[in-house]
Amino acid sequence: MGVIKPSLPKGTRDFLPEQMFRRQFVLETVRETFERYGYAPLETPSIEKLSVLSGKYGDEGENLIFKVLRRGTGLEKLLRDESEFVVNDFGQLVDEALRYDLTVPLSRVIAMHQNELTFPFKRYQIQPVWRADRPQRGRYREFYQCDIDTVGTPSMLADAEAASIVFEVLSTLGFQNFKLKLNNRKLLNGLLNACEIAGSQATSVFIAIDKMDKIGLDGVRNELKASELSSTQIQTLLGTLEIEGDPESVLVKLTDDFGDRDPQLLTGVQELQEMTACMLELGVPIDAFSIDLHLVRGLGYYTGPIHESVITEPNIGSLTGGGRYDRLIGMFLGRDIPACGTAFGIERIIDVMSQLDLFPKQTNGTQVLVTAFEPSTRAASLSFAGELRKAGLRVETYFEVCKLKKQFTYAHKKHIPFVATIGPDEASRGVASFKDMETGEQIVADPMGVVQRMVEKQGVGSS
Template identity: 35%
Template sequence: MASVNPPRGMRDFLPAEKARRERVLGVIRERYAAHGFDEIETPVVEEYSRLHAGIGGDNEKLAYNVLKRGLDAEAVRAAAEDSVAVDTARLADLGLRYDLTVPLARFYASHRAELPTVFRAIQSAPVWRAERPQKGRYRQFVQCDIDIIGDPSPRAEAELIVATLDTVDALGLEGATVRINDRRALDWMLDGFGFTAQERPGALITIDKLDKVGPEGVVAELRTRALRQAQGPKSQAQGPESHAEGPESHAQGPESQAQGPESHAQGPEHAAVDALEAFLRRPMTLEYNPYGEGQIRKLLPPEAPDEIVAHLVQIGEAVAAARGTQAGASADIPLIFDPFLVRGMGYYTGTIFELAHPSVEYSLGGGGRYDGMIGRFLGQDVPAVGFSIGFERIVDLVEARADAAAAAVVLVHDRDVPLGELLALKSALVGQGSRVRLEQRTKNLKALLERAASDGYTAFATVSSGATSETLEVKPLG
């Protein structure tokens, strides 16, 4: 027999869980709309060439592709000729969206003339990635994005951050903070340390692990990378087993000198790693600096570009003003400058940020500025910045509210109650704003009521012939 389970990495949702997800999604949409964002919808599929245009980063490798209609065996064989792997581009013309940013860029390019100069968009919809399924990582999941297109100023980032913090507050997750950085500051730092433009992407992948492996782990991995590059093609020709022999394997030739401190002078990337290590180990004063120019300059190397610092400071000032007004008094600014925040998407061109909450160690969302993406469709750059809430992570943290279904009633009726009376009674209660389910009485009434409670119902009433909404005795469940 065929499996009755959903595909790996995808899930079914029972009524109670579906209702909870919709309630959380409703709060997110309502708060974002209150901040002036307008909801749009795009198709679940986009053209293959667009999804694989080099703007989706590693997500492009995880895309689900849709075969062209009407392909036969001969067409498949032709696509594989003279190639180690099948040429997917010759077989597929569409693909499921792997995020909401690429579709938004295409949407804006299509409808620019119909949209305001500064466009604020909400998107909340499922996306698909061919992930390896594991806890917390699914192949189908919901993204909730807000984006501002057409505004290059710090106001755009500040609006996104304020709207997002307001939204998580409304979901009962007070105390959230936003880690913030700028990809331009990262590039400036790495350039100052001595990493070349070609070395930076690999260095950023390693630096992104800083909070997991610490400075020692990052430096060790960068040194290993520099060693392999210094050895050049010769080291690559040794076969994969050469990397598995252990530290002693590096002592078999002249390159064994790379194991001692003197190896740091072997090449430009070694010197860059030395400079980064020295910066990570620099002495730091212990006084607390709230988010602002003092905190930013303290955490960056000397003489950080004024333009970048000013942009980050203005974002903080705007967020502080908004949060202070909302709180009715001066409020601590919920921003933390992190000079080594990377975020993996290669299309970020400026500010980047991640949403953090003290209840969990992982981020609950993130985003950044991607000024170059829309230009790929229009032929001219358009400023754009977005923030995506991690819906699947947040929905697991939001506690079920007792009043979420306060007017949800199960009418347990006898078999002999006329159908017309039942529907008239149900319609009367629905008209009063209640959610109503009809259930015929069973021998095991307790099990019936327990199931109703698990589905989100909070009250019940027994119905006999002649009952009316005025005479009905409604009792709480549980």
């Protein structure tokens, strides 16, 4: 009898319990923060109509959409006799696809349910998305995204709120060396106008300047030369991108240099001035963010402020990214509704937290193991465990009576911090021998004594 070789589709993962506790720790922190700012949960189906997803992610993105083969439309005939079934159109093969991100489904939801929703609509969404990409380190074909968005207001306060939630979440999780980078698509577009760079060249220019961190100033200059810009254009563009300093002075300098040359650039500057002012009022420290004129953020749907949070150690790229997209919903509705938001790269956040050792030792696992001493003390053990559970502790009981050595090994492997043993002596007195696995210390106590001990020890019962 042959066994089936167990394996996973490439770019997918199992999350074993130990990892799940870590994931939940992060997701619960994130969720709790979102709800404190008034964002409400939303879920959408894993599959969408292909027509909903098509044309939103650029040419590259289009190829990365996981398409779902059409079901029961005669495709099986292809297997039997090609002549019976002729494919004239891609739509005959594929009509649905797996969700590629959370923003486009949100836009669809807004367009479909606009009369049932109260605007501005503030939602968060934590669900997996799929990309038919070739996997690499930190890059998967199935991964979770975690988005907050505000739909229905052009206010820069909404952009600032998203950015400050990023700051709050990352700080709460224990990150210290991260920085929010801000830019604005209007500013970038305006800058290209001011440099008299044609719209047809915008995409390649943006791709080039976005690589600044990776290939450096010279690398960017070479790419720009390759895209047939004049040396004057390159000089003006790169000179401007190099402007650094605190947000206010960068924005003032941009106004001085270009304010009379392009109205769109000026609008972009004003948006950022208002956004950064709001961020300060929301309590984001001034040294936690900066204007980074190289920041481009993909090629998709952004129309206003854009932002990214980066961490330098380890140098793994961005942890979050987002911005304003005032036109996307219009693609489903026929009229534009302003929107902005941000996505948390939850997979990377978890990776980096592991590397930086930011997880608490014990998260949500069992706190107390009650051993199985012998059949006659089972009732006493179970009722002892029950008392501890009533007090809010996470308690498990060992199922089989066997050597205590084995049961203690079990607790050790599962990182259970306390073990309670009830033998005939303890049972007759209504107490347990209660061992602290970390210190090796052991006391004899009744259920209340145990609870009290644990509160002293690690402030348990709160989670």
